[in-house]
Amino acid sequence: MRTGLRVAVCILLLFGAFGLCIHYGATYDTNWPHPTGEQLDTDYEEYVDERILLIGEVQSTDPVDETLTIEITDDADEVAAEIEVHDTTATVEPGGTVQAYGTLQADETMTASETVVVNHGPTESQYKLAVSVVGILFAIGYFLTQWQLNLQQLTFDQRSNTTEADHNG
Amino acid sequence: MAELLSHVLIAYTIFTVARWYVEWFTKRWVAMGMIGALLPDLSRIGLFVTDATIETTLGVPFNIGAVHTLGGISILAAIGSLVVADHHRTAFILLVAGGISHLLTDGLKIWADGAASAWLYPFSWYRHPTPGLYVSSDYRVLVVVGSIALIVALVDRRIIHQQ
Numbered sequence: 001m002r003t004g005l006r007v008a009v010c011i012l013l014l015f016g017a018f019g020l021c022i023h024y025g026a027t028y029d030t031n032w033p034h035p036t037g038e039q040l041d042t043d044y045e046e047y048v049d050e051r052i053l054l055i056g057e058v059q060s061t062d063p064v065d066e067t068l069t070i071e072i073t074d075d076a077d078e079v080a081a082e083i084e085v086h087d088t089t090a091t092v093e094p095g096g097t098v099q100a101y102g103t104l105q106a107d108e109t110m111t112a113s114e115t116v117v118v119n120h121g122p123t124e125s126q127y128k129l130a131v132s133v134v135g136i137l138f139a140i141g142y143f144l145t146q147w148q149l150n151l152q153q154l155t156f157d158q159r160s161n162t163t164e165a166d167h168n169g
Numbered sequence: 170m171a172e173l174l175s176h177v178l179i180a181y182t183i184f185t186v187a188r189w190y191v192e193w194f195t196k197r198w199v200a201m202g203m204i205g206a207l208l209p210d211l212s213r214i215g216l217f218v219t220d221a222t223i224e225t226t227l228g229v230p231f232n233i234g235a236v237h238t239l240g241g242i243s244i245l246a247a248i249g250s251l252v253v254a255d256h257h258r259t260a261f262i263l264l265v266a267g268g269i270s271h272l273l274t275d276g277l278k279i280w281a282d283g284a285a286s287a288w289l290y291p292f293s294w295y296r297h298p299t300p301g302l303y304v305s306s307d308y309r310v311l312v313v314v315g316s317i318a319l320i321v322a323l324v325d326r327r328i329i330h331q332q
Contacts, residue, residue: 006251013251017236017244022227024235024290025220031287031294053282075232076221101281114281116304124306128172131311132210135174139203142181146197147253155254158197 003154037072037080044081048106054083055118058096063089070098084109093121171278171303173210175311176271178318180206183270184263185325198263201253205267208245209275212236237275238290242268277302 029036034053035043056070059082067086074080085100086109092098097119102112119125147156184202188194215233223231235241246264250257276285277300284296303310 001251001257010248010251013244013248017241017248020240020244020291021231021233021235022229024238025224025230025232028230028232028234033296034282053280074221075224076219078221099279099281114283116279116281118304119306127308128306131175132173135172135177136207138174139177139180139200139207143200143204146195146200150254153254154252156252157254 007154037074040072041074041080044108045106047104050104051102051113052104052110053099053101054085054110055097055099056083058092058094058098060094061092063091068092068098070100082108085112085115086110088112088115090115090117091120092117095122096120097125171274171305171310173207175314176206176210176274177203178311178314179274180267180270182314182318182321184267185321188325189328198259201260201263202267202270204249205242205246205264206271208242208249208264208268209237209271211245212241235290237272237286238288239269239272240291242272279304 029039035047040047054070054072056072059069059071061068065086066088067084068088068090069082069084071079072081072083083100083104085098085102087102088100090098096117099114099116099118100110100112101114102110104110119128146159148159149155150157180203181199184194184199188196188199212233212235214236220231220233223233236245243265246261246268249264250261253260272288276288276297278285279301280286280299283298283301285299287294287296289295
């Protein structure tokens, strides 16, 4: 395929990816069964006495009362709600992340039926980030042992030192 | 989601084993599948530019989470397949397969409400029940996946040596 045509198709596909994100954003609230940060912020009353799932960063914990306070953010990463989750024995530090599933109350509390600790503390999100960077470098490094960049054609070509059987796909 | 190293090692393991049985399946396609396993997490661009910033700029709803779905990886795979010099169809299939291995692995993790994310979008918003095998920060995932990948790498070396 000619370089110009390939670039044109790639640009069209990038617009397609952008369009998919717009459609996903436009339809998410009606299809996702739980409220987003924005929905909690603007229509809190609508979800009172409903069983909902919240994902948030832990602000404080009280193991004696079996409660923890979590912050729910919106699309701009601004705090949309602060909810006190009751009936949870989850072991987590402030700065950790939890999923809480339970019944939302009018006084910005939730009675949890299930709490999942995603990150016990801030160090676990740093662990995930660091290990993920290693994963990206490993995948790219392995890829570059098999493929090389052809700047003239703006393509990746098979390296000439790879001598295994090929496929006419 | 699990961290990306586990996803890449899972793809390495699956496609290396496939290589033992399919003659044309060379290391370059293993590498392509591993790149495919990275695709869903391109949604992490959201760590640098929030959806709200894009929504304000464009004046339309926007959610980068679409990338972490079957539709998202299909479009990204199509772009990726055009970046290689030839064998575009095979490249596309391997990129999608790598992406699906990532989404399926994520479909096994714990959700407090018992259902996985709606990763079949745009074909469906269905959230299948999840077996709840792990949380993303569980280092044991990497230990198990890494051990299996290491065994596969050693066996692969032996097979190649024998050939």
